[in-house]
Amino acid sequence: MTETKRKRNFLKPLIIGALAVVVTGGVGAYAYDKYEEGQRAKIQEAYSNVKMNVGNQSAQNNNNGNNNDNSNNGDNGLNSNSQNNNQPSNVQNNNNNNTQQNTQNAKSPQEIRSIVAEAISTPEQNINFIKIKPEYEDDYAMQNNGVPLYIYEVEARANGLEYDVVVDAVSGKVLKVEIDN
Known part of the structure; x- marks a missing residue:
């Protein structure tokens, strides 16, 4: 019984950590895409004003x-x-x-x-x-x-x-x- 308890204690933080990395990475990618989209719009507007x-x-x-x-x-x-x-x-x-x-x-x-x-x-x-x-x-x-x-x-x-x-x-x-x- 103590062996199964150890496995659960080991897997739980590992799964939570992996989920945190996936969520953080997804949010970072989304934020970067929004930033790039804003920069593209800014450059396109600048070219239209040239x-x-x-x-x-x-x-x-x-x-x-x-x-x-x-x-x-x-x-x-x-x-x-x-x-x-x-x-x-x-x-x-x-x-x-x-x-x-x-x-x-x-x-x-x-x-x-x-x-x-x-x-x-x-x-x-x-x-x-x-x-x-x-x-x-x-x-x-x-x-x-x-x-x-x-x-x-x-x-x-x-x-x-x-x-x-x-x-x-x-x-x-x-x-x-x-x-x-």
Whole structure:
């Protein structure tokens, strides 16, 4: 009789412990699913609020006069170089001129902040800008006649999400927005 009593005393806590683990695990999985569902909804809402190419219209209006002057200068350079029949340096000189133009006409970091704020539909004062880095990017060279494009890479946090935004430094065009949680 004492042997059966010991078995019952041993099995009872074991069964209760196993049930507790199963119930706790189920509640944890349910809570995690709810958390993930909330995060997915938050990211989806953020993507729906993203406005691509927000700075494009104002940049085009501001640069209309400048674009005419730049294209004339570029044509003059091409005509003088084509008269020399020196095509390899032709391409190199044209690329150098484009590179110099981009840095001279580039938007300021403050203008980029307002473009990003408008793109992610969040007031600028509610955004924590982690990185605003100007650089030349080869990934967009095909859109820029084979010349690396001068861009701003921006990392910002807002609304509990982290945004990675790429903006054309000259036109202000939003090229890419990625959202992480």
